[in-house]
Amino acid sequence: MAETERTVALVVAAGSGSRAGGDLPKQYRRIGGRSVLAHAVDRLHAAGLDDIRVVIGAGQEALFRDAMGDGRLPSPIIGGAERQDSAHSGLEAIAADGGAARVLIHDAARPFVPPSVVDRLLAALDGYEAAVPVLPVVDTLACAESSLGEAVARDLLVRVQTPQAFRFAPILAAHRAWSGPPATDDAQIARAAGLEVAMVEGDAALEKLTYEQDFVRADQALAARLVARTGLGFDVHAFGEGEALWLGGIRIPHPRGLKGHSDADVLLHAITDALLGAIGEGDIGVHFPPSDPQWRGAPSSLFVEHARALIEARGGRIDHVDATLICEAPQLGPYRDAIRQHIAGLLRLPAARISVKATTTERLGFTGRGEGIAAQAAATVRLPEDE
Numbered sequence: 001m002a003e004t005e006r007t008v009a010l011v012v013a014a015g016s017g018s019r020a021g022g023d024l025p026k027q028y029r030r031i032g033g034r035s036v037l038a039h040a041v042d043r044l045h046a047a048g049l050d051d052i053r054v055v056i057g058a059g060q061e062a063l064f065r066d067a068m069g070d071g072r073l074p075s076p077i078i079g080g081a082e083r084q085d086s087a088h089s090g091l092e093a094i095a096a097d098g099g100a101a102r103v104l105i106h107d108a109a110r111p112f113v114p115p116s117v118v119d120r121l122l123a124a125l126d127g128y129e130a131a132v133p134v135l136p137v138v139d140t141l142a143c144a145e146s147s148l149g150e151a152v153a154r155d156l157l158v159r160v161q162t163p164q165a166f167r168f169a170p171i172l173a174a175h176r177a178w179s180g181p182p183a184t185d186d187a188q189i190a191r192a193a194g195l196e197v198a199m200v201e202g203d204a205a206l207e208k209l210t211y212e213q214d215f216v217r218a219d220q221a222l223a224a225r226l227v228a229r230t231g232l233g234f235d236v237h238a239f240g241e242g243e244a245l246w247l248g249g250i251r252i253p254h255p256r257g258l259k260g261h262s263d264a265d266v267l268l269h270a271i272t273d274a275l276l277g278a279i280g281e282g283d284i285g286v287h288f289p290p291s292d293p294q295w296r297g298a299p300s301s302l303f304v305e306h307a308r309a310l311i312e313a314r315g316g317r318i319d320h321v322d323a324t325l326i327c328e329a330p331q332l333g334p335y336r337d338a339i340r341q342h343i344a345g346l347l348r349l350p351a352a353r354i355s356v357k358a359t360t361t362e363r364l365g366f367t368g369r370g371e372g373i374a375a376q377a378a379a380t381v382r383l384p385e386d387e
Helices: 036-046 061-067 083-096 115-124 168-177 186-192 212-223 266-278 301-313 333-347
Strands: 007-013 051-056 102-107 130-136 141-144 148-152 158-160 164-167 197-201 226-240 245-247 250-252 317-326 354-359 372-384
Touching: 007 036, 007 083, 036 051, 036 061, 036 102, 036 115, 051 061, 051 083, 083 102, 083 168, 083 186, 102 115, 102 168, 115 130, 115 164, 115 197, 130 186, 164 168, 164 186, 168 186, 186 197, 226 266, 245 266, 250 333, 266 301, 266 317, 266 333, 266 372, 301 317, 301 333, 317 333, 333 354
Parallel strands: 007 051, 007 102, 130 197, 317 354
Antiparallel strands: 102 164, 130 158, 130 164, 141 148, 226 372, 245 250, 317 372
């Protein structure tokens, strides 16, 4: 293996996360509108590492693409039955890709990696072959038998976190030589191989997400750092013969549809512009130019999902959308619930956060004359303070 000067982060995300409950492995659950795995990868990117590789479980490929669908990471590495197997598979994949000088092995279930911890770990590798972040034990510890047992002295105990930093060649050799039971972390494997492991100051932000209440606290902590923004959207389309009428992603029976380059869903266009406006990303024409033939006849649901993905990529969340159709016909009432449900699905929100109304212009203007339909929308979005 030709060792390079690269520092690579290896994110272990192959577990099932059953203790957290729910249908998804915890690394793919969303907090603050984004997956736990995406948060972890973003923080490691922010720390300035040369490369990031992710180890996932067999059969999790679709979940990985949904969580990290922007194509910025190499294909994931398939892990094994135990965490140690997955970490070893990741190290071997890095070795096959040319190796590295240093590797940080990190659990995806600790998504909020402070760059300062990474700095301390890498500095420690100047004098050690391995380094881990630790925090002191502040609670009373006792043996758990049929009843509370004797207290355990805590003055010599620490809580070990990840990421854990290693010089690459020694930790790869240690994994290859390991013959014990499944190890709970890589420092255990390093110590068994005779490597001296340095301790650096950890961080409470690295608490592991294990149980449901951990996710609630993490979501609340993220929400506390978000700032509300409001975006407005407006769109107009004329009626045309031989066109289908799409409103809010639902096909509406009507003698005439709306003319436009895409499916001319005036309601979804207004909502898209409101979402884009809330994050300062221009309007729908910037992202989906009418001059581009690939959008001819395209479903406007794609535009809404694109705007939602931009918000999620910036660590934001959508709180509420309020939209109004302006037309004399058709009547919205029979389709309102279906439209709300469809928009809620596109935005991954409860339907209670979607409001869809309709009004007329008392037969005044082009909508009053039945020449077309207008729509306006307002979206409330929260973004991190530094956005």
